[in-house]
Amino acid sequence: MVTSHKPLDRTSTFRFYAELNDFLSADRRQRDFRYSFTGSPAVKDAIEAIGVPHPEVDLIVVGGVSVGFDYHLEDGDAVSVYPVFEAFDISPVVRLRPKPLRGTRFILDDHLGKLARALRLLGFDAAWKRDAEKGALVARSLAEHRIILTRDRKLLKSGDVTHGCWIRHTDPREQLSEVIARFDLCAQARPFTRCTVCNGAIEVTDTEQARREAPERVHERCDEFYRCQSCGKLYWKGTHYERLKAFVDGMMSGKGS
Ligand SMILES: [Zn+2]
DSSP: OOOOSSOOOEEEEEEEOGGGGGGSOGGGTTSOEEEEESSOOBHHHHHHHHTOOGGGOOEEEETTEEEOTTOBOOTTOEEEEESSOOSSOOOSOOOSSSSOSSOOEEEEOGGGHHHHHHHHHTTOEEEOOTTOOHHHHHHHHHHTTOEEEESOHHHHTSTTOOSEEEOOOSSHHHHHHHHHHHHTOGGGOOTTSBOTTTOOBEEEEOHHHHHHHSOHHHHHHOOOEEEETTTOOEEEOSHHHHHHHHHHHHHHTTOOO
């Protein structure tokens, strides 16, 4: 065993958010607590010494500025540690890894139906229900680890909400640009893999059966068909597809708005 001859003469304050609290003792959960150390350890080592595995961490903020795992703690630092995006602005943000730990999944409020369909078009799991009751929306976001997207700031202030984002724009196209930028979604997009109507997964389907269902004018042009695995809606690459593809390409290249 290595013993330190130096006393733990320095202190910083830590706070862990959302599910990272699962790794902490009860007296350290959901609150600031003091952490004593000596020298200037890397923040990653301090986080792990506290008991939180570093792969669970997606964002570290010290004194309002995001830092990497290799940041060295200083006496008096106030450190906030996040698993994924939280319900308030943190900028500028330096992400610890190029891709988030988990697939980014959303749930949208009643007013954001068009944004939900646009996100689905890009392949994102975007739950949305007309007239969804707010309590049910929050409960589903917690149960399924979905980030709430909403125009309702009051909703985000609800004590139960752990992951949420207030959408600033009112135009659906600008809203989509906003969400792509905010969550750095370009690399995760899988356009045309999700049903825009119901959020189900789309897969290649039997051509003969699909031809029986599709309008006759489609038969000659299309020899590949896709079906939503949830609602059964049939998709093919018709003229509508070209328009949507141009839209998707524009959004992905940052020229969407
Ligand atoms: Zn569907």
